[in-house]
Amino acid sequence: MAKRHYIPITADVPGVNEGQRAFIRKVIRTALAAEGVDFPCEVDVRVTSDAGIHEINLETRGVDRPTDVLSFPAFDLRPGELPGEADADVATGLVPLGDMCLSLERVQAQAKEYGHSNRRELAYLVVHSVLHLLGYDHLDEGPQKAQMRAREDAILEELGISR
Numbered sequence: 001m002a003k004r005h006y007i008p009i010t011a012d013v014p015g016v017n018e019g020q021r022a023f024i025r026k027v028i029r030t031a032l033a034a035e036g037v038d039f040p041c042e043v044d045v046r047v048t049s050d051a052g053i054h055e056i057n058l059e060t061r062g063v064d065r066p067t068d069v070l071s072f073p074a075f076d077l078r079p080g081e082l083p084g085e086a087d088a089d090v091a092t093g094l095v096p097l098g099d100m101c102l103s104l105e106r107v108q109a110q111a112k113e114y115g116h117s118n119r120r121e122l123a124y125l126v127v128h129s130v131l132h133l134l135g136y137d138h139l140d141e142g143p144q145k146a147q148m149r150a151r152e153d154a155i156l157e158e159l160g161i162s163r
Contacts, residue, residue: 004040005029006094011047013104020122027123027159031130034155039085041095043133045102045126053103068106069125073098077135079147100129120161127155 007025009016028043048056050066057063057070074096075083088095102125111121131151138145156162 005032005037006040006042006092007045008042009045009047011104012052013047013049016047016104023119024122024126027126028130030159031127031155034158035082035131035134035151037082037097037134039095040088040093041097042089042092043097043130044099046099047102047104050103050105053101053106056101066103066106068103068110069129070101071098071129071132072100073133073135075135079131079134079136079151081135098133100126100133102126102129120156123156123159123161124152127152 005028007028009021009024011021024045024047028045032041032043046052053068053070054064054066057065057067060070060072075087075098077083083095083097085095102122107121107125108118111118114121128148131148136144136148136151138148
């Protein structure tokens with residue numbers, strides 16, 4: 001898997017070490033490869049607290065509560081549809097796929113709630129966000145949600161992370 005994607009990770013909470021940053025990058029690269037993204041791209045990641053993601057959720061979506069992950073796609077895509085190299089930033093040569101924001105507190109709380117590791121929960125939320133950046137959604141309880149869940153499971157399986 002080529003390491004030609006640019007994935008800056010900003011953390012405004014303590015405890016985000018280089019190992020976690022490397023893991024987030026690996027999960028993103030694996031998800032991108034699984035979805036056929038074979039061109040250099042950029043995904044910006046912010047790791048924050050419940051208070052930080054609450055503020056972003058309120059500012060961007062008008063939702064007055066924290067959440068686990070927020071995704072801000074740069075393109076309006078459908079599942080399986082990808083931007084092309086023509087969409088690359090002229091200065092960097094990278095296609096900007098968008099931004100994700102993760103609450104480290106939600107990662108820990110949900111891992112405990114669902115009875116699995118923080119690592120598994122973090123991987124799930126990162127994969128979930130990448131799929132949102134690539135046009136997947138789960139607004140309905142039918143085919144869209146099932147399609148997204150199937151892709152999440154396949155990518156986590158590829159990473160060797162099971163439920």
